[in-house]
Amino acid sequence: MGVPAFVVTALARSRTARRIVTMLLAGVTILILVALAPLAIIPMALAGTSLTAPAAAVGTGPVPAVSGDWGYPVAGDYFKGRGFGYNPVGGCSYCSTDHQGYDMSQGCGSSIYAAGTGTVITAGAFSGWGNTVRIDHGGGLVTLYGHMQWGSLRVSVGDAVIAGTAVGAEGNTGRSFGCHLHYEIQRAGIAIDPEPFMAALGLPLK
Ligand SMILES: [Zn+2]
Missing domain, CATH: 2.70.70.10 (Glucose Permease (Domain IIA))
Incomplete structure (x- = not known):
């Protein structure tokens, strides 16, 4: 007895969907990292500017x-x-x-x-x-x-x-x-x- 076609289609879809979700998550993660990178630089910049307070x-x-x-x-x-x-x-x-x-x-x-x-x-x-x-x-x-x-x-x-x-x-x-x-x-x-x-x-x- 074969697997009904609609099940295969659903699995394929769900795999595709999972891939899409995975890619989206990866994309979002990269965007968040890019967005947060300047925050990591700010403390360094502040450390530098503190020298301007004589x-x-x-x-x-x-x-x-x-x-x-x-x-x-x-x-x-x-x-x-x-x-x-x-x-x-x-x-x-x-x-x-x-x-x-x-x-x-x-x-x-x-x-x-x-x-x-x-x-x-x-x-x-x-x-x-x-x-x-x-x-x-x-x-x-x-x-x-x-x-x-x-x-x-x-x-x-x-x-x-x-x-x-x-x-x-x-x-x-x-x-x-x-x-x-x-x-x-x-x-x-x-x-x-x-x-x-x-x-x-x-x-x-x-
Ligand atoms: Zn000089």
Whole structure:
């Protein structure tokens, strides 16, 4: 006795129906995953934007890489701005053309750190560098951190610091053309190129 044709048809239909439902479910699942993906990115974005709140966030993020007594003045990746030497800024008449430091940026409000052991000799407005920290490392060596946000400094003149001590937040004060850190190194009062200096310490810049 054969299976009635209408049963076969019904089974086939139901199989087809099941396939359709399965495909629909898969489709819906993919759509939901695609829709939720940005939600997973939002916390990361929030973590990033928290750095723009200077007063509370300075020094609360990841710490900079350190080699011996020295470290980077910022934690993690950064955008390279102007290097040392002749570097005019297009559209900025007041910016220096002979650049005395190395510009790096992670965005307004990101934390700036002391690069080495020393004593703070400047903490505040400092000529064209705006809100500035200078650290005397001894032996005639001074590092300078320029253009930080007003009100963001975490150190005062006379403070002892080490590599990784948070000093302030990236800003756009003084003769600056957008938020960045002007990182300057002086030996005997003369600015030297930070790139070979840092490279020799095992802390190559970009
Ligand atoms: Zn600069």
